[in-house]
Amino acid sequence: xxxxxxxxxxxxxxxxxxxxxxxxxxxxxxxxxxxxxxxxxxxxxxxxxxxxxxxxxxxxxxxxxxxxxxxxxxxxxxx
Amino acid sequence: xxxxxxxxxxxxxxxxxxxxxxxxxxxxxxxxxxxxxxxxxxxxxxxxxxxxxxxxxxxxxxxxxxxxxxxxxxxxxxxxxxxxxxxxxxxxxxxxxxxxxxxxxxxxxxxxxxxxxxxxxxxxxxxxxxxxxxxxxxxxxxxxxxxxxxxxxxxxxxxxxxxxxxxxxxxxxxxxxxxxxxxxxxxxxxxxxxxxxxxxxxxxxxxxxxxxxxxxxxxxxxxxxxxxxxx
Numbered sequence: 001x002x003x004x005x006x007x008x009x010x011x012x013x014x015x016x017x018x019x020x021x022x023x024x025x026x027x028x029x030x031x032x033x034x035x036x037x038x039x040x041x042x043x044x045x046x047x048x049x050x051x052x053x054x055x056x057x058x059x060x061x062x063x064x065x066x067x068x069x070x071x072x073x074x075x076x077x078x079x
Numbered sequence: 080x081x082x083x084x085x086x087x088x089x090x091x092x093x094x095x096x097x098x099x100x101x102x103x104x105x106x107x108x109x110x111x112x113x114x115x116x117x118x119x120x121x122x123x124x125x126x127x128x129x130x131x132x133x134x135x136x137x138x139x140x141x142x143x144x145x146x147x148x149x150x151x152x153x154x155x156x157x158x159x160x161x162x163x164x165x166x167x168x169x170x171x172x173x174x175x176x177x178x179x180x181x182x183x184x185x186x187x188x189x190x191x192x193x194x195x196x197x198x199x200x201x202x203x204x205x206x207x208x209x210x211x212x213x214x215x216x217x218x219x220x221x222x223x224x225x226x227x228x229x230x231x232x233x234x235x236x237x238x239x240x241x242x243x244x245x246x247x248x249x250x251x252x253x254x255x256x257x258x259x260x261x262x263x264x265x266x267x268x269x270x271x272x273x274x275x276x277x278x279x280x281x282x283x284x285x286x287x288x289x290x291x292x293x294x295x296x297x298x299x300x301x302x303x304x305x306x307x308x309x310x
Contacts, residue, residue, distance in 0.1 A: 014227060017183050064144070067137055067173065069180045070227060
């Protein structure tokens with residue numbers, strides 16, 4: 001049964017307002033070397049069938065899991 | 080002339096839109112449940128504000144695939160009128176009926192207050208009753224209303240007059256101070272290529288009676304009613 005890990009991230013050109021606040025909080029805690037934080041999403045999908053699911057995952061990401069206008073995604077299939 | 084207001088699980092401005100159309104404007108209006116697959120017979124459909132499907136994943140992302148949306152998209156593709164307010168605007172962007180996307184406000188806060196909008200194009204079905212450059216005082220209520228789009232998209236929107244409303248100050252000048260969410264170029268509302276689809280973050284249905292501090296939102300309903308009458 002394959003498991004798929006999907007990582008969705010905001011496009012680099014887009015301001016990540018949340019990430020900026022977290023970065024400032026880390027700086028306040030004394031981690032002055034943190035120059036940028038960007039927050040994304042992590043999804044785990046358990047699939048019932050084996051076989052090549054890459055095409056299907058790509059389709060799921062393009063249709064629903066990510067919005068290609070503002071986000072990038074990558075995934076790993078774990079057998 | 081018949082209006083339809085879609086109700087998704089989590090819609091919360093559906094009653095306001097329904098009330099304004101029925102009681103303020105005296106028009107025929109129905110609720111359309113999200114499981115409905117037939118929207119024939121409606122001249123103008125409203126996608127109301129709220130938090131459809133809890134706004135899980137992204138705002139509007141799940142609503143976009145609800146059963147009613149297939150019919151709503153077909154309605155828009157036929158050139159019939161469709162307006163998305165707040166969460167409705169987010170659904171329209173997710174449906175690709177409008178370009179761009181709406182993301183987290185720059186200031187991270189949920190902003191719920193009256194803002195000023197400048198009408199940028201009065202030759203559209205949604206603004207034909209407004210005066211050139213008219214300033215409207217209308218409330219916003221959103222956490223994710225920062226409009227973003229690719230530079231080519233923005234250029235096209237500008238060139239074709241599809242930016243209908245921009246955030247401004249009380250005098251009508253576009254400034255950072257008047258922009259509640261960090262939207263690019265102060266964009267508050269845009270139309271599709273054929274102008275039959277409008278998406279806007281501010282709530283005209285919450286500003287259609289003097290008792291609610293402002294009746295400036297009426298101009299949008301007046302305009303679309305005039306458009307439908309002239310059809």
